[in-house]
Structure formats: structure tokens, C-alpha cells
Amino acid sequence: MSNKGVKRASPGADVEKNPLGDVELSDEDAVKLQAIQKDIARVELALERRAQQKMIPVYQKRREVVKAIPKFWPVALMNHGMLALHAQHNSDQAALSYLEDLWIVRDPVESRCFTLEFYFKENPYFSNTVLKKEYKYVPPPVEGDDKPDADGITETMLEFSWERDVQPQATEIDWKDDSKNLTKLHPRVKDEDEDETSEGGSFFNYFEVADDPFDIGVTIANDVFPEAIEYFLGHAGGDDVDSDEEDEESEDDDNEEEIDLEKPRPKKQKKA
DSSP states (O other), X not given: OOOOOOOOOOTTTTSOOOTTTTOOOOHHHHHHHHHHHHHHHHHHHHHHHHHHHHHHHHHHHHHHHHTTSTTHHHHHHHTSXXXXXXXXXXXXXXXXXXXXXXXXXEOSSOTTOEEEEEEEOSOSSBXXXXXXXXXXXXXXXXXXXXXXXXXXXXXXXXXXXXXXXXXXXXXXOOBSOGGGOHXXXXXXXXXXXXXXXXXXXXXXXXXXXXXXXXXXHHHIIIIITTTHHHHHTTSSSTTTXXXXXXXXXXXXXXXXXXXOTTSOOOXXXXXX
């Protein structure tokens, strides 16, 4: 038997090279793909705008029906986990209980921008019968020809950016008394080190402060308003807040030895 040793292969020598690792995209193909992406975006936007127009008479029919249902809109809003977080104060919920109608008016030029209209009956908190939150469309500078196509879509619309093209507006609330001024009693709180809102305070700061750092308006317009009946009935949005925490609890049960004793566990949020 030979005494010669057998040379051992270095680790990874037998691993096959990834056959997809050297794929390169030419500039020409990249341009073609971008053009297709624009075509897709154009069709999707046209369909979205058409659907919004088709839904208006349906929402108007729903509007008349739910006006006869006591506290329909307050219940629908509070059944959304995130919105309930921003109206945890009893005084917020008491004031919202006077909400009798909620409507959305979309910008005729840029339908992704809108105004939310909250209609209140007589209440002990403020004199306003309507509180509006407008997300104003501020179109960017147009370069070259920007004529709309047959569906009313322009090149500028395909480059729409919420952060760049939308300016939320504030609405003044006519509080009846300082003891009822919920935004003074529960103001927004910003981090000391960062210029970011850490505590939302009263839900009504949403109206009096232009900025909407928690995307309350987008949540209402794109989630709760279209599915208001489902939210009112409790079929949607009920466990938005607790689901992640429940997952964390189940993981903690399985990994008790890995619990960080220095980190307090978050308390479950109370639902309205």
C-alpha cells in the first residue's frame, strides 16, 4: 500500500458556481424594462381612477343608509387598531362619538390627493360642524410636453411622490372652552434629540397640526372608508395592534431562556 498521502480538496472546491450569478442587464434592455414599467403604472392608475369614479354613487348610497345608524363612523374608526391607538383618551372617544358622517373628496386632477370631511353634530367640545383635513396636490415643475392621454394620465402623474407632491393642511378648531380643548390637554410630543413625533397626543391634533406623521389620513382614505361596513361590524382591523405582540408572546413561551430581563414587555393596547 502506498504511503503517499491523498491531497484533500479545499472547502468549497466542489460547490458549483451559481449559474445565475453572472447575469448582466444591458443599457438597452434596462430602458425597455423601464418603459414597460411605465406602461403598467399608466394602466394601473387609469383603472384606479375609473374605479374611484364608479364607487362614488355606491358610497353615496351607503352614506344615506349609515346616517340612520347611531355612532356608525366612530365605531368603524375605533375598530381599526392603529386609529384606536391615536384616540385612547376617553375625552377623544367622547368627542368622536358626536361624529355622524365622514366623506372623502378626491382632487379632480390628482386623485391620489384628497380631503377628508368629518361632520359632527352639536357637542360640548367645539363649534365646528365640519372638520376637514386636506392633502393638497402641489404638482412638480413640468418639463417639456405633459399633455394627458385619453385617460387623463400625464407623464408627471407617473412620477408622483407623496412626500414631494402632497402638502397636508391644518384646520382650526373652535374649542368652546379651554377645559374642552383636547389638543392643549393632550398635545403632540416630539423627541428631544430628533425632530420626530413620539407621542400623538389627542386625536384632534390630526386636524390642528398640518403634519400627519402617523399616516392617519391615508389609513382612513384607503383602508377604513372603502371598507367602513366591515370595520363597523368588527370583521376587519380588530387585531392590527395585538397580532404582533401575540406572536412575540408565543415566541417568548418557546424561548424562555432568551428573555431579556432588562427590556420591559409592551403592554397590550386597550381597544375602544
